[in-house]
Amino acid sequence: MEINKVNKAVKLAANHHQGKITSIYFTACGGSLVDFYVSKYFLEAEAKTITTGWYNSSEFVNVPPAKLGEDSIVFICSHSGNTPETVEAAKIAQEKGAFTIGLTFNKNANLLNYSNAKIVYEWGNEEEVVNNPMAITLDATVKLLQNFENYQYAVDFDDGLKKIDTVISRVIRQVQPRTKKFAQVYQNETMFYVLGSGPSFGHAYGFSICSLMEMQWLNSSAIHSGEYFHGPFEVTDKNLPYILLKSLGRTRVLDERAERFLAKYAQKVEVVDAKELGLDLIDDKVSEYFSPILFYTVLCEYRAKLAAVHDHSLDVRRYMGKVEY
Amino acid sequence: MEINKVNKAVKLAANHHQGKITSIYFTACGGSLVDFYVSKYFLEAEAKTITTGWYNSSEFVNVPPAKLGEDSIVFICSHSGNTPETVEAAKIAQEKGAFTIGLTFNKNANLLNYSNAKIVYEWGNEEEVVNNPMAITLDATVKLLQNFENYQYAVDFDDGLKKIDTVISRVIRQVQPRTKKFAQVYQNETMFYVLGSGPSFGHAYGFSICSLMEMQWLNSSAIHSGEYFHGPFEVTDKNLPYILLKSLGRTRVLDERAERFLAKYAQKVEVVDAKELGLDLIDDKVSEYFSPILFYTVLCEYRAKLAAVHDHSLDVRRYMGKVEY
Known part of the structure; x- marks a missing residue:
């Protein structure tokens, strides 16, 4: 459990800032940036005074926000710990x-040299999501908002984490048949649209x-469910596959x-529904913020089945870490 | 020229707020939301105290930011003026x-019933970009930042607008041969990646x-140039077309x-370079914010040539405004 690491980081940040901050930023690249999306979204939705922002590290390095300063907290994540632009973002x-x-x-990460609080997370056991960087960051962000603004649903959030x-x-077992079927049915598709909204768009x-x-x-393209009707839906037809994350x-x-539109005009539609998958066990006041945590795990099952049917390991790369860029 | 309308809107907002605001938000759908991106980006990069946010209207309606209140200014755009979720966003x-x-x-737009300041813009003449909603909003945003925070490069920005x-x-004439050639070469492609960064990612x-x-x-997918190296570049090969907006x-x-990576591993690459197209006529301190204004016009030429070679009018829709959704 990373709870102690989170509490320690929050306490360090709170002590450092003596009761007042104006901004909490998130910067990373690719999958690590994705993990931050829900925390950025939570602050936009719930924070009454604190500003937030969500940046690819190289953009943050070249155009740091003018508000970045002594009253800021910045979350920075790199799984390997040595992504050059992410280390540079921490330095800046x-x-x-x-x-x-x-x-x-990585406990020897270069990133840690520029981290006032250090969270070295565990990895590998997908059933313990509280150990993944998305849940850790969201937990810390909620606690920071409780500390600095008395966010009122921190207790409900904590209960959700439990x-x-x-x-x-339960969900991992539940989705085995459907993820296998998905991979069978869609094994020859070369392009997928992925739709989602709210905290789950990330x-x-x-x-x-x-x-x-x-x-x-x-090939793939992520489309916001609300934006879908203002351009992207014009490509919809019965031959194009859609994955809809229903938060x-x-x-x-x-x-x-x-979903209603796709039911009428598309035929290859996979709906991943957080409610049907049992997320409503968590209190309504905070459950939306747990949707992406659930989706991450479920989508790991989808991709594993695709990898199996394609005989294309999830670890194979042709460029990343193999050529110069 | 919309300058007077902009000045009037800024003056109304400044008088209303008596010298202090905490946030400037932007909400719209699809193309109108795209037009707001550069203004949101400008505030993130330059504003020392003012918070910003950029929202699809239906997300704004359902999850308005907690900071939204009497110290906020909200820009809202709908070309037709009657997009239901956008009108609702203005009301909220x-x-x-x-x-x-x-x-x-639309001077009879329902949106105007919920607008404290009303900007009814002209449309149609693509050579007068200062009349398009992207340039109008950016101009107003720069003036608001000058008013509330004494933004230091407002004069340079104004010079750029001139x-x-x-x-x-000049650019429209310059790109005629290349846009025609592009449409010829790429007429049978069915999927394009579009890359960009900074104010131009929108x-x-x-x-x-x-x-x-x-x-x-x-089919299409927009990828941030900085994010490209953290996942998306793995699909790159000689058969896949890329359009890169070089700001x-x-x-x-x-x-x-x-661009360096694509030159090595892709073959179908169209680079649209703001510098080569003469945008460096505008002062370095502000020219980056004009990149998307240039790209919009140039990309209109690209799409017109695609439409001609496809014999597929830019005005044809199968769902938008034709079926219920």
Whole structure:
């Protein structure tokens, strides 16, 4: 359990800032940036004074926000811990006087040299999601908002964290038949649209760029469920496959609207529904923020089955870490 | 010229707020949301105290930011002026006490009923970009930042606005041969990746969802040039077409990195370079914010040539405005 590491980081940040901050930023690349999306979204939705921002590291390095300074906290994540632009982002954040919280899997990471608080996370056991950087960061962000603004549902969130592993381990068993069937039916498709909304849009993007493009070399495009009707839906037809992440919470109506349209005009549609998968065990006041945590785990099962049917290991790369770039 | 309308809207907002605001939000759908991206980006990069946010209208309606209130200004745009979720967003913003600036082409728009300041823009002459909602909003945003925070480069920005139409009309002639050639070479492609960074990432997204998906029924995916190396580049090969928007300014290095990689591992690459197209006529301190304005016009030429070679009018829709959704 990473709870102690989270509490320690939050305490360090709170002590450092003596009761007042103006901004909490998130910067990383690819899958690590995806993991931050829900925390950025949570602050936009819930924070009454604190500003937030969500940046690819190289953009953060070249155009740091003007508000970045001594009253800022910056979360920075690199799984390997040595992604050059992410290490540079941490360095720049510290130079501007911000308090940095570095997350990595690598205890010897260069990133940790520029991290005021260090969170070295465990990895590998997908049934313990509270150990993944997405859940860790969200937990820390909720606690920071409780500390600095008395966020009122921190207790409900904490209760959700206690329940999420139970939901997840049940879900992994539950989705075995459907993920196998999905891989069978869609094994020859070369292009997938992935739709999502609210806190889960980050994982629509993440499944698209990491699981499909990076790990399976499939073409993909992530579309926000609300944006779908303002351009992207014109390509919809019966031959094009769609994966729709149907969240719990306030933006579920957006996903439902997309689902109704797809039911009428598309034929290859896979709906991953957080409610049907049991996420409503968690209190309504906070459950929407757990949707992407659930989706991450479920989508790992989808991609594993695709990898098996394609005989294309999730670990194979042709460029990443193999050529210069 | 819309300058007077912009000045009037800014003056109204400044008077309303008596010298202090905490946030400027942007909400719209599809192409109108795309037009707002550069203004959101400008505030993230330059504003020292003012918070910003950029929302699809239906997300804004269902999850309005907690910071939205009497110290907020909200820009809202609907070309037709009657997009239901956008009108609803304006209504909600007003209910929360915010000052709303509504932009539309339709002087009888329902949106105007919920707009404290009303900007009815002209449309049709692509050589006068200062009349399009992207340039109007950016101009207003720069003036608001000058008003509330004494933004130091407002004069340089104003000078850029005076020059941009000259750059644009020269560029339209300049790109005629290359856009025709592009359409010839790529007429049978069914999927395009569009890369961009910084203030121009919004237009990578916009060209993808509006011009390619909506207007030409082509598959497409917009990828941030900095994110490209953290997943998406694994699909790159000699058969896949890429359009790279190479901006001026601080994130140009990101686009250059993508360009170097594509030159090595792809073959179907169209680079649209703001510098080569003469945008460096505008002062370096602000030219990056004009990149998307240039790209919009140039990409209109690309899509027109695609439409001609496909014999698929840019105005044809199969769902939008034709079926219920």
